[in-house]
């Protein structure tokens with residue numbers, strides 16, 4: 109029996125949100141040996157094993173198929189996985205860890221606002237200084253691909269593991285490529301983002317490896333996890349709207365235009381409406397039901413909406429079940 113292995117961040121800014129994400133899906137991550145133990149479990153799911161790794165190690169583990177699922181940033185997926193299209197399957201974005209990978213130059217470069225300007229500077233720089241422009245970054249692969257797209261070849265990458273934004277002031281590079289969320293680190297270092305210099309908009313994703321060993325056990329573990337995740341995601345987007353109307357068929361037709369759907373087995377009462385309605389359309393839905401004869405319309409938040417068809421599992425299964 110080969111278990112489903114899920115890699116989750118053991119440190120850094122994605123760690124807390126990841127635990128919260130599992131918690132919302134009704135899954136409790138157990139780390140039996142305490143924070144120093146790199147293997148864990150999920151309460152009640154015997155066929156699932158947790159691997160605690162750093163966010164960038166997770167991207168690598170997905171790439172070489174050591175884990176089935178991983179939670180990591182899209183920036184790391186694209187930086188650390190050579191052919192993401194054929195190596196991983198993006199299951200779903202998770203709504204946390206937002207950050208942009210950007211090209212930033214010193215604010216003092218007043219004539220440089222775009223990648224085209226940067227391209228000019230790069231050519232001039234070489235002529236003038238007899239050496240190439242230096243770009244400090246840990247996103248070596250993303251930078252090469254992005255610069256190539258703009259036809260920029262006159263530069264050299266200086267690999268930087270941390271404090272990348274300090275490189276221009278320190279004199280170890282002329283510009284940088286790094287990740288930013290609030291922009292305060294760029295600001296503090298007197299750097300500005302080029303107007304077309306956003307290389308990638310990242311956030312945390314649940315990612316599946318296409319290189320992992322997808323045994324029957326692993327697939328059924330994946331189904332259990334994704335049932336809960338999908339159920340929770342759906343529940344977040346809809347509310348349960350209840351009312352007694354004059355004519356159910358007519359009322360349902362009216363609210364269906366808002367995307368509201370009857371979800372519960374028709375009761376004998378031909379006047380009872382039970383619809384799942386997108387949360388943005390709740391007020392309109394209530395208004396329609398009142399005009400269809402309801403005295404009162406009640407609206408309930410739901411914890412989970414499970415369904416037979418799992419929109420997260422089906423596409424994964426299609427890719428890995430060979």
Ligand SMILES: Nc1ncnc2c1ncn2[C@@H]1O[C@H](COP(=O)(O)OP(=O)(O)OP(=O)(O)O)[C@@H](O)[C@H]1O
Nearest residue numbers: 119120121122162163164181205206207287288289
């Ligand atoms: N403001 C931010 N700065 C950096 N990363 C962010 C930010 N916001 C979200 N992230 C995401 O968090 C990921 C992990 O970054 P973090 O610095 O927390 O990891 P880490 O534990 O230092 O990992 P590693 O040791 O592998 O570098 C990033 O790759 C990115 O996807």
Ligand SMILES: O=P(O)(O)OC[C@H]1O[C@H](OP(=O)(O)OP(=O)(O)O)[C@H](O)[C@@H]1O
Nearest residue numbers: 270271286287288289290291292293294
């Ligand atoms: O736009 P901001 O909100 O200012 O965030 C961006 C900064 O945060 C990250 O560094 P981190 O704190 O992870 O340190 P590290 O470089 O040691 O990983 C990133 O590398 C930037 O330096």
Ligand SMILES: [Mg+2]
Nearest residue numbers: 120121269270
């Ligand atoms: Mg970091």
